Amino acid sequence: MEIKTIGVVGAGKMGNGIALSAAMAGYQVVLQNRTAANLVKAKNSMENQLQKLVQKNVVTAEESAATMARVQMTSTFEKFDAVDFVIEVVAESLDLKTAMFIQLDTMCKKEAILVSSTSTFSITALAAVTQRPPQVAGMHFFIPPTKLVELTRGYYTSDETVNQAKAVAKQMDRVCVEVKKDSPGFIxxxxxxxxxxxxxxxxxxxxxxxxxxxxxxxxxxxxxxxxxxxxxxxxxxxxxxxxxxxxxxxxxxxxxxxxxxxxxxxxxxxxxxxxxxxx
CATH class of the missing domain: 1.10.1040.10 (N-(1-d-carboxylethyl)-l-norvaline Dehydrogenase; domain 2)
Incomplete structure (x- = not known):
C-alpha cells in the first residue's frame, strides 16, 4: 500500500509538529482534535513556523502555502476512513490511548496502519484491543523536537508495517532506530x-x-x-x-x-x- 494520507490524532505541540513535518514531506494530512480551540492554536503554530522558514529562505512562500493546503483539520473522525497511516499523539495515559485505538480501529479502513507516539506504554497491549495487531507499531517522536524517531515492534507487528513506518520516517527526514523488543521506555x-x-x-x-x-x-x-x-x-x-x-x-x-x-x-x-x- 502506498502511503498518501496521514492522520494525526492530537493537536498539541507534538501533534501539530508531526502534522507539519508530514505535510512538508508531501503527504496529505488530517489533523484531529476534539477541541476546536486546539485546532486553531495548531494552525497558528504551523503558519508561524512556516513563516520563520520563509524568512530564513528555507522554503518559499509558495511552498509554505502548498504545505498548509495539504493539511485538513477536524474535530471528528469522519475523514479517517480514507487515511492510510495514523499517528496517535494523545496524552500519555494508557487508558486514553487504549480507548483511542479501539475507536481508530473501527473508524479506519482495514488496510490502514496505526502507530502510537507513546514514550512509555506497551505497543503489544495497544495492538491487542484492535482487529489488526500486525498493522500496529510504535513511532515515538521526541520533545524537545529532535530528528530521532523510535520505531517499536509489538508482538504481532509485521515486517511490512515496520518497513512502511520506516519509509514515512525517512520521507519526513527523521533518523529512525528500531526497537526490537516491546519493553517499557523503549531505548x-x-x-x-x-x-x-x-x-x-x-x-x-x-x-x-x-x-x-x-x-x-x-x-x-x-x-x-x-x-x-x-x-x-x-x-x-x-x-x-x-x-x-x-x-x-x-x-x-x-x-x-x-x-x-x-x-x-x-x-x-x-x-x-x-x-x-x-x-
Missing amino acids: ANRIYTPLFLEAFKAYEEGLASKEDIDLAMKSSYLPIGPFELADIIGLDVLKSSLEYYQSELGPSWSPPLSLKQLIRAGRLGKKVGKGWYDY
Missing part, C-alpha cells in the same frame, strides 16, 4: 529515566542545587539538564511514566518524593508556568 527513555531518578535523589540528599545539577549535565554531555527536561515533559506525565515503569520493572523506578510534592502543589512544569523552575 532513549529506558536509558535516560535512571538519570532523572539519580538527579532527583542527589537533589533530595542535598548534594547540589537543581540549577547546579542541570549545569553539570549540560556542561558535560547533555544538551539540556534533567530538571529542565522534566519541566518540559510535564511532571505529571513523568510521574505517570515512572509508575508504569515501577509496575513493569520493579520498585527502583518509583517516583521520588520531591516529584510528588511538586505535583501536589500544582507545579506540573512549563505548561502551567511552574515546575522545578518558574517560567
Whole structure:
C-alpha cells in the first residue's frame, strides 16, 4: 500500500509538529482534535513556523502555502476512513490511548496502519484491543523536537508495517532506530529515566542545587539538564511514566518524593508556568 494520507490524532505541540513535518514531506494530512480551540492554536503554530522558514529562505512562500493546503483539520473522525497511516499523539495515559485505538480501529479502513507516539506504554497491549495487531507499531517522536524517531515492534507487528513506518520516517527526514523488543521506555527513555531518578535523589540528599545539577549535565554531555527536561515533559506525565515503569520493572523506578510534592502543589512544569523552575 502506498502511503498518501496521514492522520494525526492530537493537536498539541507534538501533534501539530508531526502534522507539519508530514505535510512538508508531501503527504496529505488530517489533523484531529476534539477541541476546536486546539485546532486553531495548531494552525497558528504551523503558519508561524512556516513563516520563520520563509524568512530564513528555507522554503518559499509558495511552498509554505502548498504545505498548509495539504493539511485538513477536524474535530471528528469522519475523514479517517480514507487515511492510510495514523499517528496517535494523545496524552500519555494508557487508558486514553487504549480507548483511542479501539475507536481508530473501527473508524479506519482495514488496510490502514496505526502507530502510537507513546514514550512509555506497551505497543503489544495497544495492538491487542484492535482487529489488526500486525498493522500496529510504535513511532515515538521526541520533545524537545529532535530528528530521532523510535520505531517499536509489538508482538504481532509485521515486517511490512515496520518497513512502511520506516519509509514515512525517512520521507519526513527523521533518523529512525528500531526497537526490537516491546519493553517499557523503549531505548532513549529506558536509558535516560535512571538519570532523572539519580538527579532527583542527589537533589533530595542535598548534594547540589537543581540549577547546579542541570549545569553539570549540560556542561558535560547533555544538551539540556534533567530538571529542565522534566519541566518540559510535564511532571505529571513523568510521574505517570515512572509508575508504569515501577509496575513493569520493579520498585527502583518509583517516583521520588520531591516529584510528588511538586505535583501536589500544582507545579506540573512549563505548561502551567511552574515546575522545578518558574517560567
